[in-house]
Amino acid sequence: DETFPEDEGAAAPSVSGVYFICPLTGAVVRKDKKEKHLREAVQAYFSVDPVAASIMEIHTFNKDREKVRAGVETMAKYLDNIYLHPEEEKYRKIKLQNKVFQERINCLEGIHRFFQAIGFETQTLPVPGQGKKIQTGSTEEYYVLREDMLTRLEDLKGYKEQLLNSEPLRAQLDRQLCVFKPSPEAARFELPNDFYNLTAEEIKREQRLRTEAVEKASMLRTKAMREKEEQREMRKYNYTLLRVRFPDGYILQGTFYARESLSALYSFVREALRDDWLPFELLGPGGLKLTDENLAFNECGLVPSALLTLAWDTAVMADIQASREEQPASALKPELLSRAQTLS
Missing domain, CATH: 3.10.20.90 (Phosphatidylinositol 3-kinase Catalytic Subunit; Chain A, domain 1)
Structure with a gap:
C-alpha cells in the first residue's frame, strides 16, 4: 500500500469534496467538473430539443446578466415584429452587420444556434441601392426566416416567451x-x-497566518475590530x-x-x-x-x-x-x- 508522511492534515478528509447534481442528467459531479459537464449535457440536449438547448446555452453560459437581458429583449422585438406583421418581408430579414445586432446579440454564446433552431437561415443578399454610397453588386449577410415558418407564427411566439422567461441552468449542491x-x-x-x-497556494498561506493569528489574538482589540475581522474571515x-x-x-x-x-x-x-x-x-x-x-x-x-x-x-x-x-x-x-x- 502507498504510504504518506505523517503531518498535519494527513488524516482522511471528512468528505472527498464538494459535489453537484446536474439538472439535465441527474449525474453527481465534482465542483471542478461542473461547468464542463453542464456544457456537455446541454450539447447532448440539442438532439432532443434544439430550441430549448440553445435557450439554456444563452442563459447559462453568458455570465453578464445585463448583456443577456439586453440581447434577449432585442431578440424578442425581432420576433414580435414578425408575429405582428407577417406580411412585411423586411421584418423577416435581419442584417448581421447591423449596429444593434452586433452590440447586443452577436456577443451572446448560443444566440446563433437559437436563430437556426427557430427557422432562420443565413443568406448573402444584395444591398438595396441607397444613392451613390453603395457600390453596385455589393452584398451583405442576413438572417432570413424560412417561408414555412409563416405558417407557424404561434410557435414563434412560444419560442419568444420561452427565451424571455428562462433562467440559467443551476446544478444543485449535493448534500x-x-x-x-x-x-x-x-x-x-x-x-x-x-x-x-481560495486557491491551493492561498490555503497554505492561510494555514501559516492562522498560527500567527494566535499571537495577534492576545493583543487588545475592540469588539468592533474583532467582529469586522470575523466577518472578513467568514467570506473566505x-x-x-x-x-x-x-x-x-x-x-x-x-x-x-x-x-x-x-x-x-x-x-x-x-x-x-x-x-x-x-x-x-x-x-x-x-x-x-x-x-x-x-x-x-x-x-x-x-x-x-x-x-x-x-x-x-x-x-x-x-x-x-x-x-x-x-x-x-x-x-x-x-x-x-x-x-x-x-x-x-
Missing part, C-alpha cells in the same frame, strides 16, 4: 448526506480544498460541512452553501427523521440556540464546519413517553441508520 455512529471524533473535521473560496468560505448530533449520539452530516439560511438545515434534518412532525431545535457550538431560521450559516459563525446538537421539545417528548407506546431506538429513518458509518 452528500451521511449518518455516523456515536463517536468522540464528532467535532473533528478535515476539509478538502473545495470548501475554501463558499461551503460548510455541518454535523447534527442527536440525543442518542448518532450524527447526521451534510454539505451546504456558506450563505444558505438555517432553514435549509432544519429542512435537511426534518427530512431525515422517522417522524418529521417531531418539534426540535438546534444548538450551535457552546449551546447557543439557533432559532432565527433566516440567518445564514456564515452569519452564525457555522463555517467552514460545525458540530450542532439537536434537542427535542421536552413537553412533546414527555407526552410521548407518558403514552407508554414503544418508541424506536433512533429518531432517524431506518434506511439511513442501516448505512451508518464509523467516523475515522
Whole structure:
C-alpha cells in the first residue's frame, strides 16, 4: 500500500469534496467538473430539443446578466415584429452587420444556434441601392426566416416567451448526506480544498497566518475590530460541512452553501427523521440556540464546519413517553441508520 508522511492534515478528509447534481442528467459531479459537464449535457440536449438547448446555452453560459437581458429583449422585438406583421418581408430579414445586432446579440454564446433552431437561415443578399454610397453588386449577410415558418407564427411566439422567461441552468449542491455512529471524533473535521473560496497556494498561506493569528489574538482589540475581522474571515468560505448530533449520539452530516439560511438545515434534518412532525431545535457550538431560521450559516459563525446538537421539545417528548407506546431506538429513518458509518 502507498504510504504518506505523517503531518498535519494527513488524516482522511471528512468528505472527498464538494459535489453537484446536474439538472439535465441527474449525474453527481465534482465542483471542478461542473461547468464542463453542464456544457456537455446541454450539447447532448440539442438532439432532443434544439430550441430549448440553445435557450439554456444563452442563459447559462453568458455570465453578464445585463448583456443577456439586453440581447434577449432585442431578440424578442425581432420576433414580435414578425408575429405582428407577417406580411412585411423586411421584418423577416435581419442584417448581421447591423449596429444593434452586433452590440447586443452577436456577443451572446448560443444566440446563433437559437436563430437556426427557430427557422432562420443565413443568406448573402444584395444591398438595396441607397444613392451613390453603395457600390453596385455589393452584398451583405442576413438572417432570413424560412417561408414555412409563416405558417407557424404561434410557435414563434412560444419560442419568444420561452427565451424571455428562462433562467440559467443551476446544478444543485449535493448534500452528500451521511449518518455516523456515536463517536468522540464528532467535532473533528478535515476539509478538502473545495470548501475554501481560495486557491491551493492561498490555503497554505492561510494555514501559516492562522498560527500567527494566535499571537495577534492576545493583543487588545475592540469588539468592533474583532467582529469586522470575523466577518472578513467568514467570506473566505463558499461551503460548510455541518454535523447534527442527536440525543442518542448518532450524527447526521451534510454539505451546504456558506450563505444558505438555517432553514435549509432544519429542512435537511426534518427530512431525515422517522417522524418529521417531531418539534426540535438546534444548538450551535457552546449551546447557543439557533432559532432565527433566516440567518445564514456564515452569519452564525457555522463555517467552514460545525458540530450542532439537536434537542427535542421536552413537553412533546414527555407526552410521548407518558403514552407508554414503544418508541424506536433512533429518531432517524431506518434506511439511513442501516448505512451508518464509523467516523475515522
